[in-house]
Amino acid sequence: MQLPSIEVIGYIAAFCTTSSFLPQAILTIRTKDTKSLSLSMYSLFTIGVSLWLIYGIYKEDLALIWANSITLILSGIILSFKITNMVKSFLEKSRLKK
Amino acid sequence: MQLPSIEVIGYIAAFCTTSSFLPQAILTIRTKDTKSLSLSMYSLFTIGVSLWLIYGIYKEDLALIWANSITLILSGIILSFKITNMVKSFLEKSRLKK
Numbered sequence: 001m002q003l004p005s006i007e008v009i010g011y012i013a014a015f016c017t018t019s020s021f022l023p024q025a026i027l028t029i030r031t032k033d034t035k036s037l038s039l040s041m042y043s044l045f046t047i048g049v050s051l052w053l054i055y056g057i058y059k060e061d062l063a064l065i066w067a068n069s070i071t072l073i074l075s076g077i078i079l080s081f082k083i084t085n086m087v088k089s090f091l092e093k094s095r096l097k098k
Numbered sequence: 099m100q101l102p103s104i105e106v107i108g109y110i111a112a113f114c115t116t117s118s119f120l121p122q123a124i125l126t127i128r129t130k131d132t133k134s135l136s137l138s139m140y141s142l143f144t145i146g147v148s149l150w151l152i153y154g155i156y157k158e159d160l161a162l163i164w165a166n167s168i169t170l171i172l173s174g175i176i177l178s179f180k181i182t183n184m185v186k187s188f189l190e191k192s193r194l195k196k
Binding site: 059 | 108110111113114115136139143145146147149150152153156159161
């Protein structure tokens with residue numbers, strides 16, 4: 001039996017970790033509810049994924065590039081919802097205080 | 099100004115994505131409460147991280163090895179708690195049915 005090439009293992013790894021992030025992403029994109037998500041955690045994660053993407057591009061590593069591009073799009077959307085909701089909530093509070 | 103070497107970027111990426119996973123891991127390890135965690139999502143994630151680790155070892159990529167070793171330990175602990183809790187709950191239910 002021939003073992004799968006290491007590139008195939010990289011793509012399966014990319015598929016698994018990206019897919020495991022999908023349900024949260026779909027839920028947040030659909031509901032736009034970000035109350036139970038942590039801003040610091042998602043910021044750190046999004047920065048980390050961006051750096052992995054730069055690392056993958058530099059190393060010309062396609063599995064890393066694919067995995068982190070898709071995850072970056074998803075976590076970027078979630079993070080932008082989180083920030084938009086926080087700004088909205090802040091503006092609402094200042095409006096009520098007047 | 100000299101740009102940081104790509105290896106340093108890899109280590110910062112590893113630090114960011116691993117740290118962003120820590121609060122969930124610490125919370126679950128401390129409370130052992132896994133009710134709100136999805137078995138399929140954590141299984142997929144743990145398989146993915148294991149494959150990234152194999153990929154990193156094969157590519158002799160230290161940033162990938164470090165990031166995925168630590169994350170694998172954490173997600174492995176969470177997954178084992180989830181499975182233990184499910185087995186316990188199943189046994190409890192069958193005991194009550196008797």
